[in-house]
Amino acid sequence: MFSKTLTSCGVLRALEPWHAEEFAAHLDRAREHIRPWVGPSFVTTDVAGARATLHRYAERAARDGAGIYGIWVAGTLVGGVMFVEFSTATGSFEVGCWLEPGAEGGGHITAAVRELLAYAFDERGMHRAEWRCRSDNERSSAVARRIGMSLDGVLREAWPVEGVFHDKQVWSLLAGEWGARARD
Amino acid sequence: MFSKTLTSCGVLRALEPWHAEEFAAHLDRAREHIRPWVGPSFVTTDVAGARATLHRYAERAARDGAGIYGIWVAGTLVGGVMFVEFSTATGSFEVGCWLEPGAEGGGHITAAVRELLAYAFDERGMHRAEWRCRSDNERSSAVARRIGMSLDGVLREAWPVEGVFHDKQVWSLLAGEWGARARD
């Protein structure tokens, strides 16, 4: 029912359980490309798995503030952003993203992340945004940098992929910084 | 994060558990006015009760397609619309509404209901919309009529309020009728 046109001209919408078939078809295009960078439970292989992911987010949205949002370009779901965590008790939230290869370079992720930050900081009064990515995921850390985030640290060997433990960067942006800088 | 400006100039947004305080304040203005026309569990008297209502809808939204949406006028929550039921198995859904007295006459409800119908019929491919109201609720049956609905019947004495059993009208609009007529 609701949508938002991004500055990148993509369209952002809540991604809900009834999108399961569309989400599964998108994962078929995105799977191998995103597998190294996202959690293993996200890379499902059929409609039932896709529905389970969306259902899990819907249940968490009912309990707290987690949420998942798709980006559509010319009517096709090409990726999205999510609140991985959203804790009103601590004022902290974590933003994540994923994108199929054909949609890279359009600025969709940066634009969509800005919408989540605006919502969390301006509408919900949150205090601290977090962005976590593998240290060797240059596309992802570039988003954090572009948004104006600072690197808080590197969690050493915290991210196992097929037996190899990768470092994990933690970036942050505080409410005051958002007001001053990142919004532009 | 998302909103939609209605043709009535009100603003429609998903009404979520974190709106509990705003919803409770609105209920203080609406309570006595809407009490005869809505279910008793909707007319709560404090923030905890308001949060429980919103939480119940959020949980049902995660399971099926129920949902509740607020209408804001000049930044104030004045009422809303909801999917009371939303069954993709049968293709039927039921729409409901409520409004505080000061916001009546602005066409907000009719405009918001049209948004729900557009979503259900056009985006979700549903087949049959239902509208249920007490037979003596003339404001409510006027909305059904304005939307182009037909009266399917009157459920005799199906709605008890303080010991008196009121008749309940059931109105409907089918997908084909929506396409031809009601959208205008």
Add this chain to the structure above:
Amino acid sequence: MFSKTLTSCGVLRALEPWHAEEFAAHLDRAREHIRPWVGPSFVTTDVAGARATLHRYAERAARDGAGIYGIWVAGTLVGGVMFVEFSTATGSFEVGCWLEPGAEGGGHITAAVRELLAYAFDERGMHRAEWRCRSDNERSSAVARRIGMSLDGVLREAWPVEGVFHDKQVWSLLAGEWGARARD
């Protein structure tokens, strides 16, 4: 443990999860005959499915007043009646039925429905009985008529069966009418 001999000479008993094998064998005789007229989840194809139906009713019976009752003729389960809904909050309940073809014409359903009405109106003090059937289910609407019910309306195209949307009649009987007329 308990049973009731119907005026039709059938025997009415609570239908419980431990009847699953007997219920499944009965469904084998009833399945194609009742499929067009009952909900899809009722027409299961094996003992596990039959047990799931009975278990679902047992759980609802523990929560509210729903219940399912079998009719035995000469020791064989041939059909039954149920409280599809039973809301003490509104005083309304809905009665349903099903029967295998060989047992038709014996008056079992009408007799069993009268027992449910007597229980709901006389023992439980309910206010309104409902009966819902496809408009083209003449056997079913004949039961409603025989019981003395009134047709409250026709829910247009509310009942999809294999892609075709059928109209659904809603019949009712009020407590006062039961006292005066239908009991005879």
Add this chain to the structure above:
Amino acid sequence: MFSKTLTSCGVLRALEPWHAEEFAAHLDRAREHIRPWVGPSFVTTDVAGARATLHRYAERAARDGAGIYGIWVAGTLVGGVMFVEFSTATGSFEVGCWLEPGAEGGGHITAAVRELLAYAFDERGMHRAEWRCRSDNERSSAVARRIGMSLDGVLREAWPVEGVFHDKQVWSLLAGEWGARARD
């Protein structure tokens, strides 16, 4: 809906959550009399507690074969019998009872227990009935003896009441014994 007239002329019916007020009023008459002989959770002091007991039995009835049944004499609930356990996996079940003081001496409990045994052995094909009571509860052990049960043993100090540990008798009746003897 269902009832059974006992040989004692009492009437046996399933005791269900909606009987909560009637059950609570009965407990007011029975409480001090039965307190030494039943579990502490059974002796509730208000309608909410009575409803909780009945609800717990209803939920267990939906899961397995536990069940609780009231005895009415001249329209008043005076006591009852129950399946404390009912395990189709082992073929064993345990029967219990309680009675308010004014109804003692009428043979209601023995008659009602015989109905439970007939149901469990004859309808459900169970193998072993159990009866457990405090060793100094002579009324209760007399029921076991009258039914034709054998004393399997005495669980020493297994039943604490206000700091004193009482012995607990375990009586049993096997399916073959039921057929031969106890039914008479």
Add this chain to the structure above:
Amino acid sequence: MFSKTLTSCGVLRALEPWHAEEFAAHLDRAREHIRPWVGPSFVTTDVAGARATLHRYAERAARDGAGIYGIWVAGTLVGGVMFVEFSTATGSFEVGCWLEPGAEGGGHITAAVRELLAYAFDERGMHRAEWRCRSDNERSSAVARRIGMSLDGVLREAWPVEGVFHDKQVWSLLAGEWGARARD
């Protein structure tokens, strides 16, 4: 993290869900040997079944005092003991055991049972220990006797194994007896 060297030189540890593979391998060695004497749900045939058993005990441990403990000899899991029931409300608990054939004769079970009794009586202040076994399980009743337990009775035909109903002994030991005698 924790362990206790038994007087038999075996080592006792809590048996937890993460031991599932080790437990399954042990069951492969123990299965046919213990099958006649333990409940059917205990004799699982794969890692998933073994994990389910351990998970069930872990969940019950969180709710009440049930618990399961393995015995390791020379680094190999060879059997164990458990609190089948542990009711602080009545002060009673039931202890059980199992062992693979190669580890018999070492006194491991008796030593481990003594640890459970010491914990229940001395640390938790329980009042009555129970031991239940098939009457023809001489190894098991020998443990009860060695511990100083008394035979409370024989539950006739309470234990079905493949269609045959076996008698079940109930042994007990009271807190006072533990203090005086069994500890030695």
Add this chain to the structure above:
Amino acid sequence: MFSKTLTSCGVLRALEPWHAEEFAAHLDRAREHIRPWVGPSFVTTDVAGARATLHRYAERAARDGAGIYGIWVAGTLVGGVMFVEFSTATGSFEVGCWLEPGAEGGGHITAAVRELLAYAFDERGMHRAEWRCRSDNERSSAVARRIGMSLDGVLREAWPVEGVFHDKQVWSLLAGEWGARARD
């Protein structure tokens, strides 16, 4: 049943729901001292709250590897350590601690943390230990340093206490480092 004498001469035991009264009495001595450094849900004010904390840990222990352990000195519970997180999927776990003021300076925490590390790394094969504390909690960061951990980063303003957002340090120790160094 199980315990472990620490190198500090304190005694480490699993802290379980039945310790609720002892835990509540300990919190009375520790509350104001630890309040600035632990999560708000940990600082409960009565036995029911203490039991809820222990029950929550027990339930999580049944699901995954979280766990809470008390430290007793001369028979008195003075503090403890816990696995705040324990993810076998990623090989990472987080250790936390608390202590009442009178027990400070005895080396109990460092000794207890070493036991948790030994268990997680040596018995469970985990890969990465984490320690999180407020940046101005010098006692806590001293433990991390003493254990041989490295500071991975500082999560800026991630820890709100009464309206002030404090920085949060993240320390880590990898399996290889544990083997080489920290064990000593």
